[in-house]
Amino acid sequence: MNTSVNLAGVTLKNPVMTASGTFGSGAEYSDFVDLNKLGAVVTKGVANVPWPGNPTPRIAEVYGGMLNAIGLQNPGIDVFIERDIPFLKEYDTKIIVNVCGKTTEDYCEVVEKLADTPVDMLEINISCPNVKEGGIAFGQNPKAVEDITKQIKKYAKQPVIMKLSPNVTDITETAKAAEAGGADVLSLINTLTGMKIDIERQTFAIANKTGGLSGPAVKPVAVRMVYQVANAVKIPIIGMGGICSGEDAMEFILAGATAVSVGTSNFHNPYTTIEVVAGIEDYMRRHKVEDINDLIGIVK
């Protein structure tokens, strides 16, 4: 049985990876999960300088999911390169570093610093507010998506994954813009902007007022968007949004995703990633499929 997939020339032993921000840099979850069994570890977003993140409370549970506004707290690229990459290098898995920034220059600085490290791929979080453009997220404007993709590609030595925001009217527009800008791979979806009111305290449940919705509740939206994007671009897609099981992962793969990420479910069950790997294999056995690649995007 072949479960390996190819993303822009990088071969993953299986299509299962972690979703940025839910798995740190892998150290905390390595008590539960053999990282060697994962297709890739996608790290928490890292910026050019340390970010302190948002005030607390940073999260709130909602029906079938959660809201988060962590604020991309991170130790900065220098500490990350010194500490987190060597840790991950000890494992036989691909390393994908998620990159965030406040300006195009911030992103490019991180990408440039990662150029000579043993990182396999870069994932660019374009759901951050662009401080030079009045705070609108890069990922909500197709022109901005194309521009930042082009800039990042100038500095990147590794294949570039553009992570798309679902907070748009038509996600195929930003997907096509990223492809036009030279993106090697797309990942989707990032979280959906939401809000929860604490009716007893009569205030917002999280300090940032709004937060990103993730978890099982968003899965149908995510599957729909992966399907739409798969039919709009030629580059491979990493699908994510509420994946808790092999069956969930198969929905994304059949809809057109070459690989999948497990995110919020790690909080509910730290073994989710390896259970998804096993679940995909079970599915392949049950359907007598020899190669996972024969299942990608076959639901038309």
Place this chain on the structure above:
Amino acid sequence: MGEKVKEKAVIISQEEISLDIYSMWIETNAAKTAKPGQFVALYCNDGSRILPRPISICEIDKKNNRLRFVYRVVGKGTDEFSKYHAGTEIEIMGPLGNGFPMEKAKGKKAILIGGGIGVPPMVELAKQLDAESKVIVAGYRNLLFLDYELKACGDFYPATEDGSIGVKGTVIDAIVENKLEADVIYACGPTPMLRAIKEYAEKHNIEAWVSMEEKMACGIGACLACVCKTKEKDKHTNVNNTRICKEGPVFNAEEVEL
């Protein structure tokens, strides 16, 4: 593998011991390594509630592999727990966090302070703490709970908001009125109480260890939801905040902003 376990534990007993306050004993391998001041992540059987609830350990029975939790029903998750009967299985992960540094009390006068639902972790600490002397101060709204357990471990000074039992006022009022002296304080309770203890300890040059609380998702240090501000730059985060679930929940009061 670390010393924490993720497993299905079995509920041994469930009992409402005060208004909306429940006591639950579970049988779990997490009891093997549990220490006072640590917590356990309890998962709801209702899958629509995806995040674990961090609940502090009230008592540890290593001989019978059991842990006791005393928790307040504050939302749907804890309400669900309160309806579990003996024999029900519950998914847990733990023990988590650092626990109270008990060695700091050796040969010293210690005051253990609990406020509201911060009282429960003081029980196991009071049982295990080896100090020259230990007194326990506990603040409640009006109804006492766990007072029998605490009285068995040392002199017990309650404070209630309405003055119905003990000193009327806060735990600080109880310390002042009873002229309690200490070299070291261990405390768990609401943030305003911890803030008052930090001030009191600084003023009287007392070492104070406080157990903090914040909304958590992963419980193991990955998601960075449960941070608190720190005086110095944190080694892990490289910014002035630290992970309550991992580096805490117990901190030297001097090192955190309250």
